[in-house]
Amino acid sequence: MTDAATTGANTPDLHTTAGKLADFRRRNDELLHAGSERAVEKQHAKGKKTARERIEQLLDEDSFVELDGLARHRSSNFGQDRNRPYGDGVITGYGTVDHRPVCVFAQDFTVFGGSLGEVFGEKI
Numbered sequence: 001m002t003d004a005a006t007t008g009a010n011t012p013d014l015h016t017t018a019g020k021l022a023d024f025r026r027r028n029d030e031l032l033h034a035g036s037e038r039a040v041e042k043q044h045a046k047g048k049k050t051a052r053e054r055i056e057q058l059l060d061e062d063s064f065v066e067l068d069g070l071a072r073h074r075s076s077n078f079g080q081d082r083n084r085p086y087g088d089g090v091i092t093g094y095g096t097v098d099h100r101p102v103c104v105f106a107q108d109f110t111v112f113g114g115s116l117g118e119v120f121g122e123k124i
Helices: 017-032 037-045 051-058 077-082 118-123
Strands: 065-067 090-097 100-107
Touching: 051 090, 051 100, 090 118
Parallel strands: none
Antiparallel strands: 065 090, 090 100
C-alpha cells in the first residue's frame, strides 16, 4: 500500500503538496549528506572537520542561512552526469559572528575533493 504522497518505488508524487514536500526533504537530506560516509571518516581521521562542522563552529548558534544549496554541476563529460551532488562541493551562506552579520563559504572536501567547478565558482 502506498500513501498519497508517493508512487511506485517510493518516488514522490509531485502532483501533490505532500509529494512535493517529500521530494524537498529527500533533496535536503542529500544536500546535508553530500559527501560519502567514507569521505567524512577520512576527514575526521586526519583531524579535520567537514565544511558544515567548520561553519557551525565559526558562526553563532542557529544563525546560518545556506544559499544555493540545491545547485548542481551541469557537466556530462567523463561520466559526471552520474555524480551530481547538491552544493557542488561548496557551502555558501550567511550568518552572524558575535551578532555581527557575515557571509561565509567553505569548500567541502568530502565532495569532489573540494575542487572548484563551474557552479562552485558561481556560488562564491
